[in-house]
Amino acid sequence: MVATHATTATPSAPPARPLAGPENRSQTPARPRLYAIDGLRFLAALGVVLYHFTARWSQVWGTEPGHVFPEIGPVVIYGVLGPELFFVISGFAILMTAWGRDVPHVVASRLARLYPSYWIAVIATSVLLLWIWPAGKDITVGEALVNLTMLQEAFGVRHVDGVYWTLWTELRFYVLMVLFVAWGITRRRLLWVCALWPLAAQVVHELQVPWLGEVLVEQYAPFFAGGMLIYLMHREGRSRAAWLIVAMNAALAVRNTVPWQMHSVSTNTVFTPDPWVLAALTVGCFAVVAVLTLTRVQRLPWAWLMPVGALTYPLYLVHEFWGWWLIDNLAGHADRWVVLAAAVAFSLVLAWLVHQAEKRLGPPTRRWIERTLRRRPAPSPARQPAPARARDRRDGAAAPA
Template sequence: MARVVTVLSPAVPESAAATSARSRPRLYALDGLRFLAAAGVVLYHFTARWSQVWGDEPGHVFPGLGHVSMYFSLGPELFFVISGFVILMTAWGRDVPHVVASRVARLYPGYWIAVIATSVLLLWIWPGGKDITVTEALVNLTMLQSLFEVRHVDGVYWTLWVELRFYLLMIALVAWGITRRRLLWFCALWPVAAQVVLELGGPNAVATVLLDKYAPYFAGGMLLYLLDRDGHAKAPWLLLALNVALALRNNVPWQMHALTANTVFTPNPWVLGLATVGCFAAVALVALTRVQHLRWSWLVPLGALTYPLYLIHEYWGWWAIAQLAPHANRWVVLAAAIGLALALAWGLYQVEKRVGPPMRRSIDAGLRRLRRPVEVPERRTALVPRGVTSRPAA
């Protein structure tokens, strides 16, 4: 049976909407799934993806673990499915100011801290880690560096550009008005249009707006939310199958190329296919089965650490490995790098949770002030006595 989720009308006052949102059952397992995706990316970067920090190829240092962890490179695709589910859930029945404020306050505070911390590391503490400039670091603070064709300070930021574009599409949907029928059409036409542009080599600007090969993941997550919200029905399941097929069409050849270039291993296309389907299946398991009823509160802090860990782990972890690898056992070094990444993520989260809520309230209030109609003072007309014609002064 699907979870009962209250549908909020756009006309519902903000306070009532917030109260109803808080009353929704929390999917604790989704917090755990998000953390597992981030942890998988960390393991992939430290034990399989090419780098010089170990003094040898990571795949040679961890031949067994690396052969498995290379498939964890699909962590971002899992994030995208989760994002489609969660962002639709939080946007349904909300208005544009709420959605904009919540997304900006969610993305930017932790991101700014991560960019600054990683830039300090690469500019002054460990300049051999990556050659960046102060200008590149400053542009990265906007999160729009891809738009300006400026390099990412940290390669993991590429996913944020994808997420940001999805948020813009969601804001447009919220402005239009979210209904079940509109969402079904959207999840049918949007990924197909993106695929057509990809196949035909259409304009880059169009591919960018449509999220090119990543559209099926977000659409699939949205369809899974519809199934969770409204119960099983043929249309969303068929559309979900379509989006899974499109994801397979794009992801398997792309990952075959990327993993062959970035690791010492040769990936198995069948495993890549199963992992791609698994991104959708994992969210379906959490949202549509009895797993949704888990009440493991210890998963909540893991979910809270997910975004900070993803943002901060790569170069700070590589720096720790570079310092320790010549002097300690590889497993001790790996544990130390993971421990440092977790500690930094925890510190980043402490700042994020204090800055995010007031930032969200401030942005929301500011946007609502902009939406208020300007009151035009009532014009008073002078009374003219009968029989007297009003004439302009000479």
Template sequence: MPATAQLTGSVLEPATATPRSSPSRPRYAVLDALRFVAAAAVVAYHLTAFGSLAWGQPATEHFPTLHRFTAYGVFGVPLFFVISGFVILMSASARDVPAFVASRVGRLFPAYWVAVIATGVLLVVLWPEGKAIGTSRVLANLTMLQSAFGAGQVDGVYWTLWAELRFYVLVAVLLAVGMTAQRLYLVVYAWPALAYLCLREDFGIGATVLVAEQAPYFAGGMALYLVSRDRRALVAWGGVALNLVLAATVVGQATSASMTRHTQVRPGEMGGVLAVAICFALVALAVLTPLRRVRWAALTGLGALTYPLYLLHQYWAFWVVAHVREAVPAVVALAVAVGVSLAMAFAVHRWVERPWSPRLRRRVEAELRRAGRGPDDGHPGRGAPAAA
């Protein structure tokens, strides 16, 4: 297996053990805040613009003006993907394959398992009228591979995790063959171009493998990371531009169509293009301007709530709305639903993610190393990166 590598400027050099506070792995507090903004946008979209009947009538009837703005919250998902492209490349560049895979397993699964079980109990036992699902679907969803099985989602928001998982596989393959600068640039340019061809030619298997509908977002985030390491690298800037164009004019239109279908708000061709461009611009501002040096702990704290908030908010918030809408004004019901969602997100982060994610990561990495090279492979004296 190739040695772990990390980016320095536009080249790759062997990595040494790097603590969490290393300058090579900065903490972008504003980027953390952007993750929360993306989740909040999706929450607002679902509660005030999405076509749910939890309100007893279309949410747009309760929020006739607000929904025209919150409908654009559907673009919080592309913003997630651009951020993910940046962050995952930054993370992978300081790890080898076992460490990278373990970091992703530890990051994703503890909160996800709790969310699936909690939402499953809600929809199977407490509020079956919210969505018709069975225990078999809940069990299938625990694997996070339900999209591959065609088993259906417990919660519709889980579809994004299937895109993320396939992206992680591509990054792991890149790590396995050796993450050189030349290969990274090839990925940033060729991957979204091939993905576009698969979409255009309706090549389903290729589109699935290449994460075709999200490839320009992920690759665009990767290109922004390359720019952050070398502002003078025109080829990196070119990768940002290419992926912005592909995202805005090709896959971004699918998001616009979904927005129109579920909210009846029509962004128009230029509205969708502008929304995608804003996603790229926000990430660029967070990582390429003086904002990258902001270190406010409060922003990082908000970012920590993003994942559990995204996983849990939809049906639990709908359930709250359905039970309080007759007793209080719509705006109060909305505030209560958001408050419950945030409280649940905090609880999952505090009592699930913080204690269990590091344990799962360490266990998975140890097992992968034992299966690959033996139990001593991860000893610091052998040049393996420290867990981060």
């Protein structure tokens, strides 16, 4: 899953050229939190969970999950678009946390938010698959160790849990955002980036240049760019140029997503999705984020959605194999709906536990990373000004440190 876990409290309208760096953080008051986005994130994650438990192929039910849940399967399959929705939200949220900040702050906040929960999830799932339920998936200790880096796809190593593919996508987007922050984010540059980056990614996708496609985040660039533009309008007001580029990105997203998901869902389930529904829901990923952030809905005072939204990332990380394990143990002993409810509830409890650990590990990790990145190396002795008497003795040579 997309790690869409940036705060959704938005800064008030800044000066035309916002300052970068930590000093600006204390000068910018925050707008009310976008609680509706917290709820949307959770619903997207829940859609993925239900897709995996009731439609996507697995052996835990003793037969095809689609045959176990024929009533909801034709609807639940569209939960496969949960990651695409996460990517739009991520484009919005990560730009929000990056605008007006400097590189150390952005790098520290993103790494500290991604890795602690991820490490816990990788360790927990690896323990499950290596020693508790080896029938779930055949993995090795070496694969589990490489997965802890989150770079396993770059090394050609299998994901311990298939859902980790979205984190590799997010990580590449974060690298591009860090480069953008280093360059300097402005409205004009943002419009150009969100127009040209997805077009370049599309050309690379059509020409099938794998390494460059990896760099440009290929078919998912339109989702991130669309979310960034929606944040721009949330921050500075709607504009025709921004809407036109959002529309272009939505069109590119439909072009790439519909054929791919038609193949993926038809291969991994007993159902065949409707391409028109896939197209409408793909556009809907952009539309729903726009509605929740550009209309009066953004002012909903539903603070209870904040802790719900906080479970999104850990739920996405831990649900699949731990939920399947529980289903495998209960499927022959209870009603299918009871088993499904138990698997979802169990996944939520695990997500809550991971979140509790993350709350303790995340802040110190962020502070340590940012402090390390801001630490400047001591100047070399040759460049230090020498005391006057040393200069007199050494004909102007600097005294040793």
